[in-house]
Amino acid sequence: MATSFDLSKFKGIIPAFYACYEEDGQISQERTYTLCDYYLQKQVQGVYVGGSSGECIYHNIEERKDVLTFVANRLKGKMTLIAHVGAPSTRDSILLAEHAASLGYDALSAIPPIYFTLPDHAVSSYWNDIIDATPLPFLIYNIPQTTGYTLRTPFYKELLKNEKVIGVKNSSMPTFDIERFKRTGGQNSIVFNGPDEQFVAGRIMGADGGIGGTYGAMPELFLMADQYILQGKFTEARELQSDINEIIVALCSLDGSMYAGIKEVLRRRGVNIGGVRLPLAGITEQDTARIDEIISLLQQAESRFISERIS
């Protein structure tokens, strides 16, 4: 079960990379570079490209390959790059996996098959077929609330028999699952916390780091929360998590999708990566005032927890 990959790069704060669009809704190379530069400047550990937050479900394969290419062009060798290659068919997932491997990504990851409910043996074949297609290590993506599929510990143990499986990004809500997955995989495996609302709890229960959809709106806050955990400052970590959660709850209360809200926050802070792709809803006129409030919540949390000034 022990993997021989160097796991030291799979930890810390790894934002889930957002889809970057032109004004007409096409994937934007230039804006993808803008977002890459932003993350480089924030000194995050890495990026998780083409997942839920990357709106992969609304992109065709060529668009997904383009996003993987643009990010690698800008960030290869500068931070950890994880490619999400989950797609409705095994065939398309393999095409994406091969593409990511040719670009030098550090790891692959995929959700389980969606739409049809498949038995574990078919899920296992799906993941293992992707894994077999390239030499890269693989991170399982467990996200029952969107896929309808729940990864169980005994099945996870089976999957770990493939030494290229290095761990799991766990987005189920119980932090108990994080503890179980970490215990099952042992020290020579990785667990990433999924739900940003309980990043601190996930870390305490054994997650090595987090991959999150809201990190991009507030990377400094998550980096600081991770620092607090590393320093054993649990009271500070909990208080910061609570401030973070006020921001996440506000982002999730917009008429527009959470991603549209995050992109508006980023735009107002000088990082314009466009809107969201339909059917995700864009922000509405009423959302404008709510976004003012979100910006002020961000500023309050930043001035409370981060010493250096953030624009």
Ligand SMILES: CC(=O)N[C@H](C=O)[C@@H](O)[C@H](O)[C@H](O)CO
């Ligand atoms: C269901 C879902 O998309 N979960 C993401 C990944 O785990 C999270 O990062 C959320 O975006 C975040 O926790 C906000 O709810």
Ligand SMILES: CC(=O)C(=O)O
């Ligand atoms: C949040 C996350 O991991 C994703 O967007 O895939």
